[in-house]
Amino acid sequence: MDLPGAGIDGRGVLVIRSLNYIGLWNPVLSAGSAILDLRLERGSISISIEDILAFGLTVWAAYLLSAFIRFTLQEEVYPRRGIARGLSYAYSRLVHYIILALGFLVGLGVLGMDLSKGERARGRLRGGHRFGLQDVVNNFVCGLILLFERPVTVGDIVEVGGLQGEVRRIGIRASTVRTYQGADIIVPNSSSLPPT
Numbered sequence: 001m002d003l004p005g006a007g008i009d010g011r012g013v014l015v016i017r018s019l020n021y022i023g024l025w026n027p028v029l030s031a032g033s034a035i036l037d038l039r040l041e042r043g044s045i046s047i048s049i050e051d052i053l054a055f056g057l058t059v060w061a062a063y064l065l066s067a068f069i070r071f072t073l074q075e076e077v078y079p080r081r082g083i084a085r086g087l088s089y090a091y092s093r094l095v096h097y098i099i100l101a102l103g104f105l106v107g108l109g110v111l112g113m114d115l116s117k118g119e120r121a122r123g124r125l126r127g128g129h130r131f132g133l134q135d136v137v138n139n140f141v142c143g144l145i146l147l148f149e150r151p152v153t154v155g156d157i158v159e160v161g162g163l164q165g166e167v168r169r170i171g172i173r174a175s176t177v178r179t180y181q182g183a184d185i186i187v188p189n190s191s192s193l194p195p196t
Helices: 008-021 025-037 049-081 085-111 119-131 133-148
Strands: 039-042 045-048 157-160 163-170 174-179 184-188
Touching: 008 025, 025 049, 045 049, 049 085, 085 133, 085 163, 133 163, 133 174, 133 184, 163 184
Parallel strands: none
Antiparallel strands: 039 045, 157 163, 163 174, 174 184
């Protein structure tokens, strides 16, 4: 027999009341609190499970905010302004990257990392050039050029490695081209994509 309003929230209330009735609610709360306070330590780094969950929720909230803003722009703003499809795609991608980057930085702050001490990170990035990060940076910069100079836009027909196809997506590091055979080819942004 279902209680009125016993959806997901009603079931949660029912579980809490049942645990409280049989005297297990306080032990369950104590165990949950102990798990959340559990700290993972390695060297000078000490992170609790609660911090990791807060980081994940922050990044997830940034992703949801980005999706909502991009949807609103796509459905309400771009059609009213008459913005071309390639340019609207570029704006949406840029908004997406900015919001995700900000969400990631806020998440690092939630983890308790001091973001004002960036010298160590910059030094590691400079050292990372030896391990192939220059390709990542090169593809990222080329992706921004593709999005804003628009030598190639979403929907263009291009030729890649002797195969022709349509540009389906221009990402931060690579673009996706769908061939006429139905295969998706991932092309690094630093590769030239001359329109046919």
